[in-house]
Amino acid sequence: MLALRPARPEEGPALTELCLRSKAVWGYDDTFMQACGKELTLTPATILASHVQVAELDGRLAGVAEVKSSGDTAQLEKLFVEPGLLRTGAGRKLLDWAKATARAAGATALVIEADPDAADFYRRMGAVDDGLVPSGSIPGRLIPRLNLPL
Secondary structure: OEEEEEOOHHHHHHHHHHHHHHHHOOOOOHHHHHHHOOOOOOOHHHHHHOEEEEEEEOOEEEEEEEEEEEOOEEEEEEEEEOHHHOOOOHHHHHHHHHHHHHHHOOOOEEEEEOOOOOHHHHHHOOOEEEEEEEOOOOOOOEEEEEEEEO
16 A cells, blocks of 8 residues: 655655656766766755655655645655656655645645656646756756645
8 A cells, every 4th residue: 555654854766766767767878877876865954954754655755756845835845766667656646645744834826847758747837838947967958847826
């Protein structure tokens, strides 16, 4: 059964590895993945300073999401699912959690800077395109910015 719970600070390394495995599913090479390493890292400090939720399936890590809120806008910092567990509902459940967390913080929109290959998932969930923004990891690369009304 798929269950959600808050991330624990000591899970940072395991959650970082999950994020890297999930990102790699799009076929990126080692150089690209190394460039993304810092942006995909979850440290104990990050886990304590923002809202980080873990999805578990039968006791094993299935996914992770991170939300930061500021005023009427919240940012989906991360949403990654273990590659072998894609299409199990973990991503949708984590996004539902992210929306509820953002709403509870007073946000009226959830902003998502998505991997181009993941953008269709967010569009299916109701997000709308809101331009392109520079990648946080790859100089010169632009990625879709989506806005999910809450």
